[in-house]
Amino acid sequence: MLTKDRAVCIRTVDYSETSQILTLFGRLSGKIRAIAKGSKRAKSAFEGPIEVLSFGQIMYSPAYEGKLATLTEFQQAPVRGAIRGNLFTLHCTLFAAELVDLLTDDYDPHPDLFDQFIGFLQDIEEGKLETTRRDILIRLALFQLVLLYEAGLRPILGSCVNCKRPFRPDWGETYFSHTANGLVCRDCEMSFPDKVLLSTKAAKYLTDVKQIANADDKTLDEIERVLIRHLTGILGHRLKMAEYVQGSSNAKV
Numbered sequence: 001m002l003t004k005d006r007a008v009c010i011r012t013v014d015y016s017e018t019s020q021i022l023t024l025f026g027r028l029s030g031k032i033r034a035i036a037k038g039s040k041r042a043k044s045a046f047e048g049p050i051e052v053l054s055f056g057q058i059m060y061s062p063a064y065e066g067k068l069a070t071l072t073e074f075q076q077a078p079v080r081g082a083i084r085g086n087l088f089t090l091h092c093t094l095f096a097a098e099l100v101d102l103l104t105d106d107y108d109p110h111p112d113l114f115d116q117f118i119g120f121l122q123d124i125e126e127g128k129l130e131t132t133r134r135d136i137l138i139r140l141a142l143f144q145l146v147l148l149y150e151a152g153l154r155p156i157l158g159s160c161v162n163c164k165r166p167f168r169p170d171w172g173e174t175y176f177s178h179t180a181n182g183l184v185c186r187d188c189e190m191s192f193p194d195k196v197l198l199s200t201k202a203a204k205y206l207t208d209v210k211q212i213a214n215a216d217d218k219t220l221d222e223i224e225r226v227l228i229r230h231l232t233g234i235l236g237h238r239l240k241m242a243e244y245v246q247g248s249s250n251a252k253v
């Protein structure tokens with residue numbers, strides 16, 4: 001039986017001279033591992049190899065007993081090339097795809113997360129989101145927080161995880177601890193050796209993420225560093241795209 005869905009490709013592996021194994025993130029299907037037979041042929045039904053971050057309507061026959069699903073159709077939405085036209089944008093969206101792959105399970109749907117991800121990609125392609133480092137970092141941080149929430153790993157950002165004291169900008173020192181999964185105040189920080197000191201601004205915007213668009217560039221870089229450190233801790237290994245995302249903020253891309 002064929003299943004229809006909308007999906008974004010989050011990983012590709014060459015399977016043979018002519019085929020690819022894809023990891024797709026479907027709106028209603030969740031993560032699907034599928035073979036696209038003949039996709040590397042110029043004249044296949046897929047019109048050439050499928051690239052990571054391409055998205056559109058798919059048709060597939062689901063997997064049984066641990067086997068791969070079979071992709072039969074992928075009608076890719078037209079793209080203007082804005083994602084691939086800017087290296088930092090490409091790196092950040094590839095990082096988002098890597099995180100979706102690592103933090104969601106096969107056939108476990110997350111429609112809200114899918115909509116966020118597609119919205120991120122479409123806004124870039126349609127020119128609604130400027131591909132400046134700052135605009136991309138804002139959207140990436142918001143996406144990462146939605147992803148953590150959807151994965152059941154929501155960090156505690158409004159108060160000290162340990163003593164429950166609500167965050168105030170006049171705390172003086174505010175820390176983020178990966179093991180505590182959130183903010184820690186100066187009275188509690190000694191119990192969490194992995195903590196990192198946050199600037200007051202970073203703590204403020206993490207607590208009130210709706211205001212994150214007002215953060216300055218330095219604070220956005222700091223927030224991303226904290227999120228990467230936290231995500232790396234959760235996953236227990238180095239993240240492939242992280243070093244490209246948290247590189248020097250002076251790097252012109």
Ligand SMILES: [Zn+2]
Nearest residue numbers: 160163185188
């Ligand atoms: Zn505390």
